[in-house]
Amino acid sequence: MRTFKVSKVDSSVGDSVNLSWTAPYFPRVGSYTIYHTDKVNRSTSIIQVYGRWGRAILKRSRYEYVSRPYNSTNITFEIRDITADDAGYYNGGFFAEDAWSDGGVVLIVHNKPSKPNIQGNLNITVNSSSELTCSSNSTTAPEYYARLHPLSYTWYVNSTRLYGETDNTLRLRVTRNHKYNQYSCTARDKLESDRSDPVRINPMYTPDTLTVSPRPPFNLNNKVSVKEGESIGPYTCTADCNPPCDISWKYKDVTNGKFFDVASTALLDSHILNRSIVLFRCLAKYSLDNDFKIIKNIDLDVLYLDEPQLVYNENAPIYSYQEVQVQEMTSLHLYCHVNGNPNPTIRLHRSVNANVIAETNGTKWLNHTINSLQCSDTDEYTCSGDSTGLPSKKIVFRINVICDLRLNSNDKVELMKGFKVGSQRTVIINVPVIAYPPPVTSHFTWIDPEGQVIKDTNIVLYPMHELYSHLITSVVLLPEVEHYGEYSVQYNGKPLTKIQITKRDNILSESERKSTLKIVTTSHDETRRDVKANGQENQNVLDLEIEKLKLENRKLHEEIQRTQLEKETLQAARNLYNAKLMLILKENKEIAPSIVGQL
Incomplete structure (x- = not known):
């Protein structure tokens, strides 16, 4: 294998360059031919120089022979507007084989490498290694030169150069933050290529936690207090995972301990609560791992109060x-x-x-x-x-x-002045008693000191402040023959109390009788007002009391009417005293209706 000594000239596309070498001789006869051996090792005559004639024949207009005189062994010519096709080996001589002889020039035409393309697996699990490869081809000619001079590379992240990364492969330890980065590269020999299209790493990862927004108003027990019948939400559940997680909502029913679907998306709409719902749960599932899921609960403290x-x-x-x-x-x-x-x-x-x-x-x-x-x-x-x-x-x-029935020990029996009925006199006796149900007036009897029943009495029952408290008011007509001593009252034949009548009291005048009767009826009115006032605390109780009083009043009216009927049917001889009493009532017509109206 022969070794040639050649010179090298670097140029770029579009440049103009002079190529020169020293020929061992210049032929006296004929021409000196300059050859161009291209990338396929094909030699072509491009210039013929005739020293004897002092001229050069150029095969292309971009060539110009520069050496003077023409027969000079210092061969120099210019190539203008260089293209990649101009790259190769230049030499000359008298014979064709001189194209491969020693001492020529290699013209290297530099151009930008091709636009790189980044390849690699962009979908990488977090904490794994990723390799990105920047692929570009040199366009410098001739090709054998490019093969001997590999490209160098520059890497960029978000348009910022990564210093120290000159290899065509970029190795990364993938984190979640890589999803925010774009990577690109350029290739260079003498000239730098255009920048590649950016690529983005898609880090794959599961969520660490779930976030509910707005943040629920947790109490000190880390629960959300809400009244039964009120609503909760809306809430949105989010998870930082890639690819996106499948998010849904469920609620737990305390009555059976089961969970029920409530939303198939991240949005939980507003929901009205009842006491059986103890929590809402956000559930995130990872599509790349069927066994993975993560939950976040909103524990509830549902406040309620039932009827007693x-x-x-x-x-x-x-x-x-x-x-x-x-x-x-x-x-x-x-x-x-x-x-x-x-x-x-x-x-x-x-x-x-x-x-x-x-x-x-x-x-x-x-x-x-x-x-x-x-x-x-x-x-x-x-x-x-x-x-x-x-x-x-x-x-x-x-x-x-x-x-x-028994005496009310908190009150006292009261003897009031009576009035004359013909030749006889009356006494008014108030006896406070306790009994429930209320006593029946017809069951009361008065006994004189001789032990005889006094037939001619008028007995009225007045309710007091308490349901069990009553005032028994009796108008007793004393016998014509004055009897003083111990009188007694019985109920259902059983002794209730005794009262001493020891002297003749002054007889009431007509105005005093009216006043006495008015006092009694007025007291009865006040008692009823007190009952009504007490009953205002609860309208329903008041209604019941009114109905009860009405019923009692009807019974009293019926008793009075029955008594009057009995009195009218008695024999005249036995009703002497009653006739006298009726006479008094007729003489006091303006008072009698008020008495009857209160019963």
């Missing part, structure tokens, strides 16, 4: 505004249940003044026992449940203690 449920003596329910009839001297057990979250404050109140007689806030049950019922326990009671931020709930009921 009341039971007495263990198994008998009490409904709102119900009247419970119980026997005196027996025990009464009350059980009030109020279901709520949180546990409500349960109170047992008595009367319209709402006196608290029992209270608890640590359980949903309040138990209260009255060991020995008294008439004085008759009253309106209320079981209430209270919870902060929720409307109070209550049940109102009444306890009526059934008790036998």
Whole structure:
């Protein structure tokens, strides 16, 4: 193998360049031919120089022979507007084989490498290695020169050069942040190529956590407090994962412990809550890993307060505004249940003044026992449940203690002045009693000191402030023969009380009689007003009381009418005293209607 010594000339496309070498001789006869051996090793005559004639024949207009004189052994010529086809080996001589002789010039024509193309697996799992390859071809001629001089490379991330990266392969440890980067490259030999189209690494990763927005208003127990019947949401659940996760919402029903689908997207619309829903759950699944899922819960604290449920003596329910009839001297057990979250404050109140007689806030049950019922326990009671931020709930009921007739020890028997009926006199006696149900006036009898029943009496029953408290007002016509001593009143044949009439009291005048009767009726009016005022605490109870009073009044009217009928049918001899009493009533017509109207 022969080794030639040649010179090298670098140029670029579009340049003009002079090529020169020294020929061993210049022929005296004939021409000196300059040859161009191209990339396929094909030699072509491009210039013929005739020294004897002093001229050069050029095969292309871009060539110009420069050497002077023409027969000079210093061969020089110019090539203008160089192209890649001009690259190759130039030499000359007298014979054709001189094209491959020693001492010529290699013209290297440089051009920009081809626009690079970046290849590699762009979908890479986070924490894995990624290799990006920048591929470009040299366009410098001749090709054998390009093969001996590989390209160098420059890498860019988001248009910023990565110093130190000159290889055609870029190796990266992939993180999540690589999704924000664009990579490009250029290739260079003498000239730099155009920049490649950018590529973006697509890092593949699962989410570390889920984010719910807006942030739920968690309380100190890391729950969202919301009243039953109110709504929660809307909320959006997001997950930082690539490719995007499949996100859905579920809720848990505490009644069966199961989860139910509520939304198949990341958006949870507004939902009205009830106490059975204990949480909403955002669930994210990763499409590349069927076994992967991540959840985020919104735990709920649903606030509610139910109507009280009341039971007495263990198994008998009490409904709102119900009247419970119980026997005196027996025990009464009350059980009030109020279901709520949180546990409500349960109170047992008595009367319209709402006196608290029992209270608890640590359980949903309040138990209260009255060991020995008294008439004085008759009253309106209320079981209430209270919870902060929720409307109070209550049940109102009444306890009526059934008790036998007896004197009211808190009041006294009162003897009032009477008036003349003909030749006889009367006395008005007020007897305060306790009884429930109310006593029947026809069951009262007055006994004189001789032990005889006084037939001619007018007895009226007035209700007092309490349901079990009554005032028995009797107008007693004394016998014509004056009897002083101990008079007694009986109920159903049993003694109730005794009263001493020891002297003749002054007889009331007509105006005094009217005043006395007005005082009695007025007292009755005030009592009824008091009953109505007390009843205003609860309209339903008031309605029941009014109906009860109406019924009692009707019974009293019927009793008066029956008594009057009996009096009219009695024999004249036995009704002497009654006739005299009727005479008095007729003489006081303006008073009699007011008495009857109050009964």
